[in-house]
Amino acid sequence: MYNVKTYNAISPAGIDHLSNQYQVNKTDDADAYLIRSVDLHEADFPKQLKVIARAGAGFNNIPLDRVTEAGIAAFNTPGSNANAVKELVIAMLVASARHMFAVTNFSAQHIHADISLMKKTDDRFKGTELLGKKLAVIGLGHVGSLVANAARELGMKVVGFDPFLSSDAAWHISNQIERADSMKAAIKDADFVTVHVPKTAETTGLIGAEEIKAMKDGVHLLNYSRLGIVDNQAAVNALDAKHVASYITDFGEDVLFNREDVVVTPHIGGSTEEAEANGSIRGANIIMKYLETGNVKGALNLPDLNVPFNTPFRLTLIHQNIPNMVGQIATKLANNDLNIEGMSNAAKDKIAYTIIDLDEEPTEDLVDALTQINSIIRVRVIKNQK
Numbered sequence: 001m002y003n004v005k006t007y008n009a010i011s012p013a014g015i016d017h018l019s020n021q022y023q024v025n026k027t028d029d030a031d032a033y034l035i036r037s038v039d040l041h042e043a044d045f046p047k048q049l050k051v052i053a054r055a056g057a058g059f060n061n062i063p064l065d066r067v068t069e070a071g072i073a074a075f076n077t078p079g080s081n082a083n084a085v086k087e088l089v090i091a092m093l094v095a096s097a098r099h100m101f102a103v104t105n106f107s108a109q110h111i112h113a114d115i116s117l118m119k120k121t122d123d124r125f126k127g128t129e130l131l132g133k134k135l136a137v138i139g140l141g142h143v144g145s146l147v148a149n150a151a152r153e154l155g156m157k158v159v160g161f162d163p164f165l166s167s168d169a170a171w172h173i174s175n176q177i178e179r180a181d182s183m184k185a186a187i188k189d190a191d192f193v194t195v196h197v198p199k200t201a202e203t204t205g206l207i208g209a210e211e212i213k214a215m216k217d218g219v220h221l222l223n224y225s226r227l228g229i230v231d232n233q234a235a236v237n238a239l240d241a242k243h244v245a246s247y248i249t250d251f252g253e254d255v256l257f258n259r260e261d262v263v264v265t266p267h268i269g270g271s272t273e274e275a276e277a278n279g280s281i282r283g284a285n286i287i288m289k290y291l292e293t294g295n296v297k298g299a300l301n302l303p304d305l306n307v308p309f310n311t312p313f314r315l316t317l318i319h320q321n322i323p324n325m326v327g328q329i330a331t332k333l334a335n336n337d338l339n340i341e342g343m344s345n346a347a348k349d350k351i352a353y354t355i356i357d358l359d360e361e362p363t364e365d366l367v368d369a370l371t372q373i374n375s376i377i378r379v380r381v382i383k384n385q386k
């Protein structure tokens with residue numbers, strides 16, 4: 001039996017997807033965490049924790065260095081909630097162009113008045129159309145590409161900026177999206193700017209005072225990525241100066257409250273039934289595959305390694321990516337008279353991962369001996385359940 005611990009509200013679709021070899025939230029000593037945006041930076045991890053699956057895209061809530069040092073595999077589920085974010089961002093583009101929140105506030109406050117009178121005398125709520133307007137999309141991954149394509153379908157001119165665009169992601173972007181080769185080129189004459197990048201040291205403050213100054217007067221700015229990617233104080237200063245027309249974000253801070261020209265949603269970009277189910281089912285599949293086979297695809301901190309599991313036992317080893325590790329491991333197995341049926345190894349940056357297939361169960365002494373090799377981070381024995 002494997003133990004899974006969940007954090008945040010995890011869609012039951014993923015919990016139900018786990019096989020009967022899994023029990024959920026019965027103990028804190030979990031083999032796997034299935035999480036959403038809980039902040040794990042200050043958390044201690046139980047010794048037997050082997051895998052963290054983040055149902056969602058952003059993984060800035062996981063202390064990756066510490067998790068890797070503990071030999072814990074970490075995964076996210078990019079794309080699982082991208083459509084949900086896209087739909088909300090498109091709604092917010094329309095809402096900002098039509099002053100939707102100020103309009104509905106006005107209506108709520110004048111519920112007993114003859115609102116049609118205001119229409120005849122007041123141009124305050126006259127909006128603009130998206131058709132023909134220019135949208136700059138910063139970051140063209142799962143979310144950004146969907147936003148760019150949908151905006152194009154609405155008749156907007158769309159320019160994208162993503163210096164790290166993967167060739168896979170590029171396939172999903174309409175050929176009618178203009179590619180900018182700098183942030184400045186993307187934002188300079190855009191009517192709307194929306195940001196869809198991960199939060200990293202490099203993207204913190206990506207849209208600061210200088211970038212906002214380079215935008216045209218009357219721009220509408222959207223941040224559905226993370227707190228800190230847009231400098232909120234710089235955005236407020238530009239709103240005060242009437243340079244930015246409105247700022248719409250999923251990540252509130254005190255400086256943003258009680259302003260008519262700011263709309264804050266409470267981090268709900270990915271909060272739809274469908275997106276939460278997608279993410280939790282993908283997270284459940286990741287946990288089952290990693291715990292039961294050791295195979296890895298798309299981890300945040302381990303290389304891809306997928307080997308058909310056809311022997312009764314398997315050893316998996318997470319270790320430093322340095323010379324002679326595989327040689328030392330093979331020697332320990334030979335010294336214990338264990339025949340290696342198959343051995344595969346892959347590396348990602350400083351970390352390497354080795355899978356060894358065996359006909360016999362390795363002894364505890366052998367596992368101890370392997371664990372004691374300098375630069376081995378974690379050794380796991382997996383019994384084939386098939």
Ligand SMILES: NC(=O)C1=CN([C@@H]2O[C@H](COP(=O)(O)OP(=O)(O)OC[C@H]3O[C@@H](n4cnc5c(N)ncnc54)[C@H](O)[C@@H]3O)[C@@H](O)[C@H]2O)C=CC1
Binds near residue numbers: 269271
């Ligand atoms: N508000 C919400 O509920 C949600 C927020 N998000 C946020 O949106 C982010 C993006 O999500 P996905 O599109 O699924 O991720 P993704 O990984 O598919 O795409 C991110 C893109 O950003 C690009 N990028 C990285 N640094 C950049 C830079 N300096 N300038 C321009 N582009 C850059 C990457 O090359 C990549 O193509 C997530 O990391 C997360 O923080 C995602 C889902 C829901």
Ligand SMILES: O=C(O)CCC(=O)C(=O)O
Binds near residue numbers: 055056267
């Ligand atoms: O709804 C959630 O769990 C957060 C979604 C999100 O921010 C993400 O996937 O990056």
